[in-house]
Amino acid sequence: MAAAITGGCLCGACRYATDAAPINIRACHCRLCQKATGAPLYARVLxxxxxxxxxxxxxxxxxxxxxxxxxxxxxxxxxxxxxxSAM
Ligand SMILES: [Zn+2]
Ligand SMILES: [Zn+2]
Known part of the structure; x- marks a missing residue:
């Protein structure tokens, strides 16, 4: 069975997968996340x-x-x- 959440990078060298249920899903607008992503927000699944x-x-x-x-x-x-802290 395919994993619940999968993804990877632009060139295809890195891949990730998990069957875990998300603890939460958020969009962070802090300055560090903006700079790390080069975008207005960082959308992520924990x-x-x-x-x-x-x-x-x-x-x-x-x-x-x-x-x-x-x-x-x-x-x-x-x-x-x-x-x-893991959270
Ligand atoms: Zn890559
Ligand atoms: Zn942030």
């Missing part, structure tokens, strides 16, 4: 990280002490954000 299967060359950048952002090191697509 699921437990251990429930996500990730393949490909993902790099991580700490945009603050509490949060790091994952991106494809081949094409630069913004893919993930991970909070130290």
């Amino acid at each position: 699921v437990p990280l251990d429930a996500v299967r990730i393949e490909g060359p993902v790099g991580w950048h700490h945009s603050s002490a509490a949060l790091r952002r994952g991106f494809c090191t081949a094409c630069g697509t913004t893919l993930f954000s991970e909070r130290a």
